[in-house]
Amino acid sequence: MSTDARPGPSNLIIDLAQVPDRGTSPDQRLLFGGYLSHPTQTAAALLLLGRVARHRFYLPPGMVAAKIASSDPVVTTSRDQLRFESFSACCGMALRYDVTADGIDSPPLRHGSTNIDLTGPTRVALAGVQGIDPLHLRISDEADEAVTFTTFDLTVSESKTALPQRWVRGFAEAQAIGAGLTPRAQVSSAEARRFWRALPRNDGGRSALFVSIGGRGLGLTGTSGPRTVPLGGPSRLRMIEPLLRYATSVTIYGPDDGASGVGSGVSLWQLDLADGRLSCALSPTPARGFSGEGGLLHQLAGQDSPASVEFLAHYLDEDHQGELLYPVELATRLSLSDGQVRGALTALAASGTVGYDAALGGYFHRQLPWTIEGAEALNPRLIAARKLVADGSVTMAAASDDVIEVRHGDSRHRVRGHGLSATCTCPWIAQYGTSRGPCKHILVADIFRGAPGLHTIAAGRTEPFDRADFHDDDEL
Template sequence: MSDIVYHYQNPSVLNKTAGSDELFLSKYSEVQKKDVPCFFWGKLKDPYTTSRCLITLSNVVQSSFNLSPFQLAMLKDPIVTAGNEKIRFEGFSHCAGVYARVDILPDGHDGEFPGNGTTNVDFNQPMISALSSVSKAENVVLSVGKKEVAIAKEGQKIVERKVPLPTKWIKGLASVQLFLADAERVFTFNRIQTLQLFQSLPNGKPRTDYYLIMRGTKPSFSPVKSGNGICIGGVHRLRLLEPLLPLATELRVFAQPAMQSVTWQLYFGAVRFSLSISRDAWRGFSGEGAALESLIEDVPDSWIDAVDKFSYANHEFNPTLLSIEEGLDLKKVENITGRLSAMGLLGYDLDENHFFYRRLPFKLSRILSLNPRLKDAEKLLEEGKVAITLQTDNRVEAKVQGSGVNHFVVLEGENEKCTCTWFSKHQGERGLCKHILAVKKKLIS
């Protein structure tokens, strides 16, 4: 990517005080989001593998593990992002408990990027049929535009038009990217090991958790935990990967430290396929609330707007680098990251270890509308229903008025407890309850 040079009328200023720091970014009107009709146009260098990955992605999007047929009809197909010499196709299962992505890397295409942008299309049967018939020696041209995605081959052109991006997906994008950012690579398998592993995949839909374990050099799925095994709920969902296994040269497995998600990344040269599954088959990423902790502290809208423009210009967002270069506290950078993620603007690349940028409509109002627990917490504060009853250096106790009952919150170090039914049921695994959120927000207000 060529260097981008900005000219500022005034310098940015960082004011530091004993308890906080404030960054005032100089306005850079030179960074304007271009309204271009085409984001990418060019040939695919490995059209056969790419088409098989896109078919598998479509299978993920058409699958469901806990929704009714009526709910299935309400959701659509892939999100497509072009920029930084990469094309990314993303999608969720209908229940939002499985997230998949196809990354076409710079060596996987021969084309041009007139601009960077994101669109959302519906892969209908003509597109699936065209992808299914792609041969290894065939020339395939892909185009990604503001209002459509198209492939052309042997005089045939299939066009898919833009459709609305489901709200459920925006909520899922926020949680899954933050889980990915926390994930660590645990296993790497070659093709033979990968095929051996999936031969041990249990039949049917197991009702219990399974574990990915090693027996010598041979990996397998087992209902019994041993050693450093990875816990996998709803292991049958991994069958979505089976059509791609014979083509992959490598499989890498990444686990979120608390096992709230596990990501399976297959490699095909300049093409990657990622599949992330939630902790249980009935749990969707859209309801996990992973971003709530970073949304507690308010961040000026001007900061969010400035970082959004910075991310758009550079096609990526590196929180650690921003913290170092601008002298910002890591907690504030986490808040900015959480807000951009909550609006669906950030994805995460495990191999490159940083966020990439999606160009979606920039709406700060999405943060509250897509996070009802945060909205409810603010309402509790506005109505004066939160009272701090004890506050010491390492312990906070509070009383929160509910509907006919008082809830009691205790914050002690990294441990957080509440007497509400949400906390009793989930024990903090699906994000903070509204009462803990309200107490934490009151402490910093």
């Protein structure tokens, strides 16, 4: 990290000679260099992402003295926008700030990603952006100066940092869950502020509540109903309250009524901003992080079409310019079947390199130094399942393959059914059902049967959600 103080007041005259030129840098490692159209909004959003990354909403028992690694935003440049992402230290909140084409004075030079640390001097510089102060941003894939912020008073550079393994799993699970959520309501900024003021400051042991989205406005309730959205640990939403001042509306995404399985307790809150969006996804409860949800385990257990995975990975790394990915369009462009593309995207998502944009209904690519094999090694249930298969702990319990028996030490568990409908007699399924993904015995059955991977990538939309996607009384 380096700083360069610049003299002069920050709230009087903007002297553009004191900030970098707009010209394209000859440095081939430069991803983006330009001014932000809404500097105070962007500065507030980046400070929020850094604050969330350092915050822990849940501390596991017995880990008070443990130092658990956290990080700061991952920045991705694409053809026409910037994305800044972070997780809370407990991985129970996923936050993303998108700056659209109108929010920057020039398009990114090329597609790429970097992970940075927002240190004290950077936070001071961003906190000092006020009124009509300019904010210039330089993003590169250099190790020492990955991101440089220039305000009227300061120039601060931040170096690239290591990406926590939990974030890789969190990226993977968050996109799988987010793709299954649908827009449930859109409210005005005034209604959103009223609702936020009513949120509890302390959950008081009530980790799982619901938001009623009909009638006279948003409200909290303790029971699920046909017009409710889950809100685990509602006090967590207060973290993003500082950005409400910039919001024109708030869109709420949630699972369909009556949904079960992975993601059934997740909600996503999208603040619609000037030339940008802030998306906040909350895990089912503060004690559950996205990194442990297990939504991609079926796919990892039954990898198929490795050639299409490698082909798509090469395309994204070499030829892709960061535009949104829609499976149907990709299949046509790459001369692959729709199933091959969706399967390959799901496999790549497991390594954290594919994310989902709920507002646009499409997928986007991150350039991260992780492989599918590396992502698989981060899933203990899958590792245990492969070991059980290798040890010969699986037998058919009947003439057909509908029931499989798995021996685990002195225990025997039966898996009945296939894929997402499979059930097991083990304590894991008895406690969680399928809300946290399959148990290791169901994964054993997938591997033993040689089942193809279950695609978690949907076809995707080709345009943003609009008013027609909501019921008349959903816009409050």
